[in-house]
Amino acid sequence: MRVGERHWRPIWAEADGRSVGIIDQTLLPHRFETTRLATLAEAAHAIRSMQVRGAPLIGATAAYGVALAMAEGAGDGDLDRALAVLGGTRPTAVNLRWALDRMAARLRPLPAGRRVAAAWEEAAALVEEDVALNAAIGRHGLARIREIAAARGGAPVRILTHCNAGWLATCDWGTALAPIFMAHDAGIAVHVWVDETRPRNQGAALTAWELLQHGVPHAVVADNAGGHLMQRGQVDLCIVGADRVTAAGDVANKIGTYLKALAARDTGVPFLVAVPSPTIDWTIADGLAAIPIEERSPLEVTRVQGRDADGRIVSVQVVPDGSPAANPAFDVTPARLVDGLVTERGICAATAAALAALFPGRR
């Protein structure tokens, strides 16, 4: 998507054929910098340190990470090690496992000598497919926004989103933001309430930045504000992304999503989850029981990163010395609170039957 006058994706194969470029998302929105990943270790570090994040982009980075690993050694042991290292970076997003399974299925039957080229090819294919999935999600979501816009008689459609499920979280377009970008491009007036998304502020830092680059009207709000806005009739639609959706429609997404889904239900605001099929974990049904929730460093809670008066990116401590913190990174929104899953094949109810009907044979 657009950054200034240029089109960017958050990940790309470099022209040298031996490395991968990424936008370093830990520096946004204050500095736009790219960095180059040339080794398995660097790819794993990029995922773990959240230079790249978002379920689809984690999957794509892991796929390229396998390609980088194969260049370091392409034997079966090397492949197993790469899969283990990358698979251990982050626990919640199922796209990671999905991408690694796909790379393994493609590479394992091949002789070692053909694995490097095949890995690059497969990773690139996975990226292009992700872009296509997100574009399809965008079109289905756009149709829903268009309906709401018609009902509002031209007044802006006010959409609340949590965390960042934009193009920076995917290979392009985004999941939850794809319909919003498309609506804006189609001339539909939209206004986006951007949840700050503590502790890492992906809303304030990334979603706001994406919307600003694309010229989409928005306002950042504290995570606490969404319920109030819904109560006051200031939200027409909630749409969020997902890190893992079960076969029964339970949704693991950034911590705090559950609270917004509760408010949406209490106030009658439709709550949609944008979910490309690689984010669906067909092996589980009960999200609360079966989805591992990453517990991240308490430093993400006790400190906040931002830009100081001198333009430097710094961390400031917001708790007293000696106060501990806890930092669960995701929560599970039960399917009963989800009004629709926006997939690449259309919008369906968050139920096992509806998902199975849309994706026959995938159970």
Next chain:
Amino acid sequence: MRVGERHWRPIWAEADGRSVGIIDQTLLPHRFETTRLATLAEAAHAIRSMQVRGAPLIGATAAYGVALAMAEGAGDGDLDRALAVLGGTRPTAVNLRWALDRMAARLRPLPAGRRVAAAWEEAAALVEEDVALNAAIGRHGLARIREIAAARGGAPVRILTHCNAGWLATCDWGTALAPIFMAHDAGIAVHVWVDETRPRNQGAALTAWELLQHGVPHAVVADNAGGHLMQRGQVDLCIVGADRVTAAGDVANKIGTYLKALAARDTGVPFLVAVPSPTIDWTIADGLAAIPIEERSPLEVTRVQGRDADGRIVSVQVVPDGSPAANPAFDVTPARLVDGLVTERGICAATAAALAALFPGRR
């Protein structure tokens, strides 16, 4: 309550008989500093800038502000002006109006020459009464915590609170935190989940600091985390304060309270609101329709204050240049989501009938 080895209150009449001391809460938890208010303008500024905050403490500061004003001029016009200036500082907490009404009722019948002394006397009485109200709330809440502790067989009672309703928000003890301090002092094991409470971080900055000073086990969490903790059975009780409670039991409190009440209801966790009677607005019933919600500066959302690596208190920007923000400071939790109001006269249901029964003649 305790700060180091000394007992402090957040407001006091200075020995000079002409000024009021406060703890400057905008510097906590990083620096403990007191400041002196000697004029009406300084008292109004202290409330508006949130050097003092919390509904009961706003009321007490306004009462002393009237006393300071009377020293500058004690005619009827002076009194009216003081009431108008102080009454216009913040709109949501009803204690402000309550305190000013009380000061006016005491002072207006008096000749100007007796108003200064009477104002100091009345403000001091109001402070002492607030301390007594909070102590009574603490005892009633303690009884509830004791019941939960018994049911948990000695395991810590895990209590979630939002914002700061501790002694810094009142004249001493606090409202929501009073039962927690008393439980800890009584040897009951408690563990407090402290909501950070963006945008101004009163949880991370003030509640955590109070608990740390008093030795109460706690952990700070992002505002987003509470629903997850409740879903996972890690919360035994939610208790919060209030800025205004209607005669029907609707609760205006710090933005985000409504989201926690929804999660508590969805997960079966009891949700209590600690409310001294001066926080009850007997003139209104429908909180959503009738309670004015303060909209504060977007800078509170776009920037976060904390302590940098050099120990300085600085603000860092967390949004991109050019992204707007919205900052509603309170929300309304409908009475139907409140399991009990902890008042100085005991715990009652959040209904008009129960409140009227507890406070006969106050409708």
